[in-house]
Amino acid sequence: MDNKKGRKYEAVKWMMVFAIGVCTGLVGLFVDFFARLFTQLKFGVVQASVEECSQKGCLALSLLELLGFNLTFVFFASLLVLIEPVAAGSGIPEIKCYLNGVKVPGIVRLRTLLCKVFGVLFSVAGGLFVGKEGPMIHSGAVVGAGLPQFQSISLRKIQFNFPYFRSDRDKRDFVSAGAAAGVAAAFGAPIGGTLFSLEEGSSFWNQGLTWRVLFCSMSATFTLNFFRSGIQFGSWGSFQLPGLLNFGEFKCSDSDKKCHLWTAMDLGFFIAMGVIGGLLGATFNCLNKRLAKYRMRNVHPKPKLVRVLESLLVTLVTTVVVFVASMVLGECRQVTSAAQVGNDSIPLQVTSEDVNSSIKTFFCPNETYNDMATLFFNPQESAILQLFHQDSTFSPVTLALFFVLYFSLACWTYGISVPSGLFVPSLLCGAAFGRLVANVLKSYIGLGHIYSGTFALIGAAAFLGGVVRMTISLTVILIESTNEITYGLPIMITLMVAKWTGDFFNKGIYDIHVGLRGVPLLEWETEVEMDKLRASDIMEPNLTYVYPHTRIQSLVSILRTTVHHAFPVVTENRGNEREFMKGNQLISNNIKFKKSSILTRAGEQRRRSQSMKSYPSSELRNMCDEHVTSEEPGEKEDLLQQMLERRYTPYPNLYPDQSPSEDWTMEERFRPLTFHGLILRSQLVTLLVRGVCYSESQSSASQPRLSYAEMAEDYPRYPDIHDLDLTLLNPRMIVDVTPYMNPAPFTVSPNTHVSQVFNLFRTMGLRHLPVVNAVGEIVGVITRHNLTHEFLQARLRQHYQTL
Secondary structure, three states: OOHHHHHHHHHHHHHHHHHHHHHHHHHHHHHHHHHHHHHHHHHHHHHHHHHHHHHHOOHHHHHHHHHHHHHHHHHHHHHHHHHOHHHOEOOHHHHHHHHHOOOOOOOOOHHHHHHHHHHHHHHHHOOOOOEOHHHHHHHHHHHHHHHHHOEOOOOOOOEOOOOOOOOHHHHHHHHHHHHHHHHHHHHOOHHHHHHHHHHHHOOOOOHHHHHHHHHHHHHHHHHHHHHHHHHHHOOOOOOOOOOOOOOOOOOOOOOOOOOOOOOOOHHHHHHHHHHHHHHHHHHHHHHHHHHHHHHHHHOOOOOHHHHHHHHHHHHHHHHHHHHHHHHHHOOEEEOOHHHHHOOOOOOHHHOHHHHHHOOOOOOOOOOEEEHHHHHHOOOHHHHHHHHHHOOOOOOHHHHHHHHHHHHHHHHHHOOOOOEOEOHHHHHHHHHHHHHHHHHHHHHOOOOOOOOHHHHHHHHHHHHHHHHHOOOHHHHHHHHHHHOOHHHHHHHHHHHHHHHHHHHOOOOOHHHHHHHHOOOOOOOOOOOHHHHHOEHHHHOEOOOOOEOOEEEHHHHHHHHHHOOOOEEEEEEOOHHHHHHHHHHOHHHHHHOOOOHHHOOOHHHHHHHHHHOOOOOOOHHHHHHHHHHHHHHHHHHHOOHHHHHHHOOOOOOOOOOOOOOOOOOOOHHHHOOOOEEEEEEEHHHHHHHHHOOOOEOOOOOHHHOOOOOHHHHOOOOOOOOOHHHOOHHHOOOOOEEEOOOOOEOOOOOEOOOOEHHHHHHHHHHOOOOOEEEEOOOOEEEEEEOHHHHOHHHHHHHHHHHHHHO
């Protein structure tokens, strides 16, 4: 690509991220509009029924009406998840995996987006304790992945000839931008969205990407803001509603001179709330993990209808608890005069009339309201605003009961087969806890100066931080949502304390669900102790490889009998080995190192088999043992000398007619291989599908050549080897893979420290890392499975045992 094409490519990228931001904002608008519409419809009917039945004594009828609405909505949400199972949950763990470099099947498909959007709309309207913010992040990521491709597997007939962005790296960058736009649309926090994408997701980051992601987030925020302000207030272009969830502005009323949002003395309470929030979050995660394991064992293996029934059961219990608690457990509290006249403490975004219009007076006389019904019989966003901004008091008993009920039901709900977010339930739960602390400090300890809204916000931050364990991005998201920079320090301290406390017991909720799925997620860095291991300790020495010129039958056999995504391209130069070593002055004269330090695959495999821990296969272990015993006397000889003087059977044909055989001895299985490059499975299958080969009687120059565009034409769904019609292929034909392999992949020496291997692998976004010794032989390959925490721990234990 020349500079002119490069600038054009960059310009198209900027246009794409703008389009992704706008589309994500419109998806948020759609979800918000219809979820609000259905919720208002439901509460309007039920509230009228409750007021009528409270006089006539027919409350059971009102409960049945509420159940009818909720069960219908949740049934639709569950059906959509049956169509596309990946749409269940918040989608954040899956997107986290995708940005970390793991492809989760179906995660960024158009069908997933449709099921997610409609599903979350129904599950929120169905009264479940779920939020629409987590699914917004997933929706943004799907928009980011799909829009630049200009094609969809769900709509196969619609295809544009759009030649750009046909690689995983470009796609991953757009998914980062889409996820950030989702956060920005959900919370009205474009900077928080950018930091979320950086902190939670992307392994591979650069300055240009940061700038584009921020631009995408801004586009999403202002698209959503423009349309929501226009639809709700009729004032197009006024930008009054930045995100789906807005906390309003925290201000003391002008009449109260003693009131401060927070003082230095309050920081002690905030730290204590952070510790409690971390403990509560760890408890929530522990209970939810046990529930998830129970579901994996007892619900998921059963017919799909069982999942729908579980969702309906959760809805039934939630609805009954909400209704009964609102009717029986609430207390009648006085509406304060300040709230009646409508003080100026809350600006246009969330006026005091808004807060007071959502209070519920079930069974309470005039001038009073039912505090439990006000929290339970409102959309969750309104309940959060009540706890942040309602000047009237909530009874401590009500807040404690509300917290316990909400905590239990939210924990049970997260993980059922509906699209569900966790941000809003966690914020609401934490806000109730914070408001409870403020009530206790005010009423029982006599601290009259404290501002209840601040404590509700800090409680919300503490609980949410304890559950999800995010730090930088969550701090900025909460500051942007409150529009109050003075809250920066208390929110940051609380989140840090909550994370440290929670991390002492378990991981964050998203990491737990990633772990339960068995995804090989790479952390930011390895533990210090892991540097006792080298690349040779963690690599996989048992390789499947191809030769530069290989027969078709051999390629098909390799592709059909393995699931590897890349294969080293190697040659076996036994005849030239001695001359090669003599002629390599670099090794023979200049560098005075011990020849025995050169690692070979056979030597490494022998070492591993001696420790009896490497291969579960008893046959191979016995074979290795026999081999080791016979070699015992010569073990102390110079390894390099052995390598040069071994009397091998003649080399197998350059075009092998069979794959490496199970019957080979270890020296045959682990013979020295000169490394030339890496070729991907998708490339090999493409070459076979397109008939790129030549016959034995011709030279390799007669083989047809494919351009890069032709090789990438089927991206992202390359043909599968099992779909290949073998009758069209002549098994004796030969494929020259050298023009298509990567001749210079990143490689490491067998003696490289694990931390260096890990940093190279993660920062460069690799999938395969060949380990090449001092004489150019490949001795093993490292993939992300070899770098997971569990694998490294197992290897470290093995290392200690062999010392």
